[in-house]
Amino acid sequence: MERAAPLHALRRRLRFVTLLGALLALLGGYAVIERAEPAEARIVRVAEFLADCPYSHRLPDDPIIYPGLPGASHMHSFFGATTTNAYTNLADLLNSNTTCNPRVDVSSYWVPTLYADNVPVEPAIVTFYYLGEGVRSDIVANTQPLPLGLRIVAGNARATGPDSTTISRWSCLHAGHVGASKDFVNCPSGTMLESYLDFPQCWNGRDLDSPDHKSHMAYPVNQACPPTHPVAVPKLRQVLRYPVSGDPARFRLASGGGFTMHGDFFNAWPEAEMLRRVQDCIRPVIKCGADGRSS
Amino acid sequence: MRPSAVTPAAATLLVVVLLAVGCAGPAATPAPVSGTPTGAAPVTTGAPPTPAGTPSPSGPFNGTDIAWLQLTVAMHERVLPLLDLVPERTAEPAVRRLAVRVRETHRADLDRSRRLLDRSGAPQTNPHEGHDMPGMVTATELTTLGTAPDAEFRRLFGEHLRAHLEQSVRVATAEQRSGADPDTTALAGAVARTGTGYLSQLAQLPG
Incomplete structure (x- = not known):
């Protein structure tokens, strides 16, 4: 190597200059990369991966809000990890079975149970999307993995009416004309009642939970994470499709009216699986399936 | 080179x-x-x-202690208006006597719970305030009770107080098992004991 011909050495220098140049281009503008990339028809430019996690079980338990107090909560419907109860901790989740596709997602997700005419109804389709949206594209490109063991609560279980703080939305699958509402909607016969809920995506970078279970996370402000919560993580969007339609007067949640919809998330994605999806789907803005590959 | x-x-x-x-x-x-x-x-x-587990409050309190104290404050605060209705809605002396005793115990438990919460350093705002939890009498139910005639009032009062006491005993028993702070688990023991006693007195009330 030391005896490399001058031409060889020059090539090597050129290679480094080229590499540096490419790196600076990366730094300079993500748009450049996008244009330079060969147009592959099958790649959809949406920053997303997902987990489909059907209903697992019901319990009046909540390991985030009422840890160690079985029966203290209103009724919850659990998705994902099959063993979640009032005592569940991260180690329990990591050893749990799961209803999720992909099977590597042993996270626990739960919501207040929906009742129609006082009979519990479980969603037929349960999808948890992890999205790179709601913040500027340069922040999406810098998304950090959700830390293992992170707990997030979204929505307001104590809401006394739909108001400006209501984050959850109700709508109808295959009946878009009904529109989205903060309370239950009347879905045409043959369609399904659906619930959307976006979780906060800005983390304080320090705590996996907080005494009020909220203040370690924040929603973005003006498409950016606030200085108090500087770490952008994937936005979790919970989408539930319930096999019910018609008069909303028949419906209630275990926590009250439709506007009390809330979701709890206890992250137990293996770190490598989470990181791979953030690197391969969220940062480069590629729509991935449950396997975390371009779909 | x-x-x-x-x-x-x-x-x-x-x-x-x-x-x-x-x-x-x-x-x-x-x-x-x-x-x-x-x-x-x-x-x-x-x-x-921070490591996994419940959020780390100061001192010997764990997440279960905090959650139970907050829940106890919310539940006890909610049952007081129900007890307050008793003197004006029923003439039945046994019901009135029980309501007075439950009220005194609950007021004392509330004071102890609030003091322990202060000591724990937990947020002052109660996350369960205004929230209908299992065992809690709702605002609508309270309105109904406020106009119910004596016999009907006594029947509804019995149902609501039983639901409240059963839930109180259930979560207090869990706190005794999973709590960490000795004063808090001791209070839970007292709540479970007195609650169980009141439940049997309630069952013996004249219909």
Whole structure:
């Protein structure tokens, strides 16, 4: 190597200059990369991966809000990890079975149970999307993995009416004309009642939970994470499709009216699986399936 | 030699640049490889995440202690208006006597719960305030009770007080098992004991 011909050495220098140049281009503008990339028809430019996690079980338990107090909560419907109860901790989740596709997602997700005419109804389709949206594209490109063991609560279980703080939305699958509402909607016969809920995506970078279970996370402000919560993580969007339609007067949640919809998330994605999806789907803005590959 | 001198220098520069974009997050994020667009200044945090488990309040209190104290305050506050209705809605002396005793115990438990919460350093705002939880009498039910005639009032009062006491005993028993702070678990023991006693007195009330 030391005896490399001058031409060889020059090539090597050129290679480094080229590499540096490419790196600076990366730094300079993500748009450049996008244009330079060969147009592959099958790649959809949406920053997303997902987990489909059907209903697992019901319990009046909540390991985030009422840890160690079985029966203290209103009724919850659990998705994902099959063993979640009032005592569940991260180690329990990591050893749990799961209803999720992909099977590597042993996270626990739960919501207040929906009742129609006082009979519990479980969603037929349960999808948890992890999205790179709601913040500027340069922040999406810098998304950090959700830390293992992170707990997030979204929505307001104590809401006394739909108001400006209501984050959850109700709508109808295959009946878009009904529109989205903060309370239950009347879905045409043959369609399904659906619930959307976006979780906060800005983390304080320090705590996996907080005494009020909220203040370690924040929603973005003006498409950016606030200085108090500087770490952008994937936005979790919970989408539930319930096999019910018609008069909303028949419906209630275990926590009250439709506007009390809330979701709890206890992250137990293996770190490598989470990181791979953030690197391969969220940062480069590629729509991935449950396997975390371009779909 | 010139090439070997340039190479390490360039490599060092590369490493520096990569580190700068590398978003050294707490979850051991490797530096991005080419193909991973990284446009923005890194969002970094120095401190590692807190270990898993319940949020760490100060002193000997664990997450169960805090949750139980907050829940007890919310439940006890909610049952007081129900007890307050008794003198004006029923003439039945046994019901009135029981309501007075339950009220006194609950007031004392409330004081102890609030003092323990202060000591724990938990947030002052009660996350369960205004929230209908199992065992709680709702605002609508309270309105109905406020106009119910004596016999109907006594029947509804019995149902609501039983639901409240059963739930109180259930969560107090769990707190005794899973709580950490000795004063809090002792209070839970008292709540479970007195609640169980009141439940049997309630069952013996004249219909």
